[in-house]
Amino acid sequence: MSSPVPPPVPPPVPAPRWSPETLARAGVQRDWVDADDRPHRVPEATIEAVLAVVGEPPADLADRAPVVTRPGRRTGLAGEVLLEDGGTARLDDLVPDDFPLGYHRLRVDGGAERRLVVSPGRCWLPPERTWGWAVQLYAALSTTSAGIGDLGDLRTLREWTERRGGGFVVVNPLHAVAPVLPLEASPYLPATRRFRNPVYLRVEGSPDGGGDRPSPATVDRDAAWEHKMRVLRTTFADRGEEPAFDAWRAEQGAALEEFATWMVLATEHGGDWRAWPAGLHDPHGEEVRRAAAERRDDVTFHAWLQWLLSEQLREASGDLMVIQDLPIGVSGGGADAWAWQDVLARGLTVGAPPDALNSVGQDWGSPPLVPWRLRAADYEPFVQSVRATIAGAGGLRIDHVMGLFRLWCIPEGASPTEGCYVRFPADDLLDIVCLESHRARAVVVGEDLGTVEPGVAEALAERDVLTYRVLWFEPDDPATWPVGSMATVTTHDLPTVPGLWTGSDVEDQLASSTMAEDDVRAGRQELLQQLLRDGLSEEATATEAVVEAYTQLGRAPSLLVSLSLEDALGEERRPNVPGTTAPARANWSIPLPTPVDRLDDAPGPATLVALVDGRPDPA
Incomplete structure (x- = not known):
């Protein structure tokens, strides 16, 4: 009888090269769980590539990093506080309940001076449930638009929404892109998160010189930009004294001057500062100062455009909440990356x-902030971005709000599947959002779709950041959704109801993306179940499917209920198919089929309002 053959000995698993302490200091997450609850371990090669960029914080960072706290909390610190308003106060560990909110400087007894941020810990909330429209502003052309939806059209939308009894309008990011052709189409890859795009300014006339005209097949940003720059240059040259602009410019300080200088340099040298002459890489260097002085009039022009944008947005918003969108990042060659x-x-x-939005993962092209370097910079890049985006309109939607907790970071040259998560100081960042919301009396919505780790929903709810509830992704009846949410049927990255129902969205995806056909068709079937669960006939028309979707949405007790103008007007094409670019698809360039100054002529909007509002149409 022969001896049993021993089982083969598996090769030893190599010990991780990086210690847990090293990864924790850098914020790099080795293990993670995907949207389907499957655990993953990041390969060592990815860890090494990410660590090589992120690095480790200095040993003394904890002693000089900003302290973000709230009244009633202990800090473990004592010292004199130079208050934001110029006064002084004493801090002895516990932050008193009546301590002023704001951004202060703490002179620690026996230690370094550091920033002290005192937050209310909760965002401002509107007093009652209301509904409003979600719209891509570039798509919202009127019969008098100069080739692209603009702030004049936003005013038309706002006034129309008010007449209907609505309480808000949600718009795409309005941030500036590089002033070179072709203009960047994606609102989610701006050059800056602090300044706005002049292409949204209302000017007289149109690129083609026409008068009353229908919406074009696609939005031609380049033609609109060239036309508007000609008109605005002439207006700027002919203007007289403008003390209001001079005062506003002085209030904005160095940040505005730096951005306006970047716009001038980008016009001359291209939209990516990394390809500029080496002497222009340092925004505080001698060559940049000399260029700004030599082109003083052009710098003033770009500062003046930002003033016009501020004024027009204020007029467009009126007393209605206009909820602006904060992208997750900026272009690596843009103004903020330069600064x-x-x-x-x-x-x-x-x-x-990879997740339900895209089965092959996504790369959005923006370089992330390094978490420990952000702390070392007193969170100032984040503070300025939130404050600038929230200003003048009454609301903030944080795109991919999970990025305040962790970001999926992809090494250069790798695919989206070859990334890993890098953690951020979420408690500090969220409390800064609360402070800015409190000051601006602006509602905050966190777009929490995709792979959401445990604890995110609770952290948002604790701070009154409204969660995002999308009918396509929610298995539960909208009547059970939380009050602390914004309810919607779809988003700019998801199918419209007509496109989903007719199947044209599937054909659109297959024609423009690399997603597997089986995945795309299976995804459609999964979303269709949301429409069919209350008994909608599969023989129903697209219009009847829209009514069904918003009948369900109308049951939501959510504080904000968002209606899609694409759905209301029967548009089958979604604004964006993730993972695709031009010319395969005209992302971010599809206009609404009805001019916004003729919306009263379309029956769809009134139908949707009646379904979610439950009151007679005031129009």
């Missing part, structure tokens, strides 16, 4: 692992 080179992680881009 904050030492804080951004050059060599990484932000994206998402």
